[in-house]
Amino acid sequence: MSIKHSLLVMLQQQQRYGFELREEFERSTGATWPLNIGQVYTTLDRLERDGLVKDMGTDEAGHRYYEITDTGCQEARDWFNTPVAPSTPPRNELAIKLALALSTPGVDTGAVIQTQRLATIQTMQGYVRARREADRENKAEDLSWRFVLESLIYSAEAELKWLDHCEAKMSSMARASRSNAPRETTPSQPPTQAKRTNTATLEETR
């Protein structure tokens, strides 16, 4: 998350002081990503050092106001005009967990998927309920907040669809594995202990 650019964008509208910037940021994003006031002041110091904002002094109440510079305005415009770079994929604990479950004997990957599915749908139910409550309170007029909330809903949905995909893939592999298995063992080939795969484990637990 770019605190630097978020602060610049809010300063484009008017001069503001640190606490006010934090309040405005949290109002716009529904307090989904709360900002530490220390982060705000540290970032403002850096922006001033880089010539992107100017310190306009303090008012009678002791609020130190900042104003965006022309360079800062250009930086904010560039931010909007540049897509968010898909840099290194963030570490996804769930993907790592499933990958390890598949390769770990004795772990029921199907159960791991279902446990996650249940938790994610419950989280999603909470998001949808929060959106409906906001609608009732007319918070829906605040489009910024609604966009943030719906981003969480769509992300949760993507995770659930990915879980469905993983489960379907495991089922089809288990079916293929069964259909390719030899029907009977010849006397010259004594039965060896069946290699227990995770897909087989999943099928057995159904």
Next chain:
Amino acid sequence: MRQILELASVTKTYGSGDTTVAALRDVSFGVEAGEFVAVMGPSGSGKSSLLALAGGLDMASHGEVYIQDTPLSSLGLAELARIRRRAVGYVFQDFNLIPTLTAVENAALPLELEGWKPSKAHRVARNALRQVGIEHLADRFMDQLSGGQQQRVAIARAIIGERSLILADEPTGALDSVTGNGVLEVLRERADAGAAVVMVTHEPRHAAWADRVVFLKDGRIVDQSSVQGDPNSLLVTG
């Protein structure tokens, strides 16, 4: 809360002998008045069979289905048809509306089948259309309505006569996301007004409108979720 629908150890099989297929296996669950339940599961998991049994469109091979405490297996065909007309409303993915009838005539159909005078049935149907926000389209034919508007007519037909159980099979499947949300809003409002709503869907985003999500797999209920705690507590990630 009063239980409107109950499935008690319900098994449904099709075919016989070696070709027997179990669509539902020993399924038990209930839905109370005012509750919105979504049913999810992969293709072939038994979702549509569950909905057909819940609405008395099909009968259980074993176990019992109760609607408002009435065991459906105890009813004759005429009584079963009556409970379907009076207590149960269906909403289908492809709407199942009659193209040669107007919106109000489609919505009024269940009451007219009950023997109501058309004028009275139409008055009540207009009220149902008002509840779903399309009273101004009452005199339009189906080809004069958008998909979302047609689905609202179908919901009006499903709720007319204050039916206590609404069963919806992929009701948003043919709609875009904004229109689909409008349909979900109507179903949610019906539940909030006291109806028991059961919706089959494969879309998690739509299932999340429900109070409870039931997961089916291979004809069995494998899990159930419900909304827990303060939803706003989910929105702060720290």
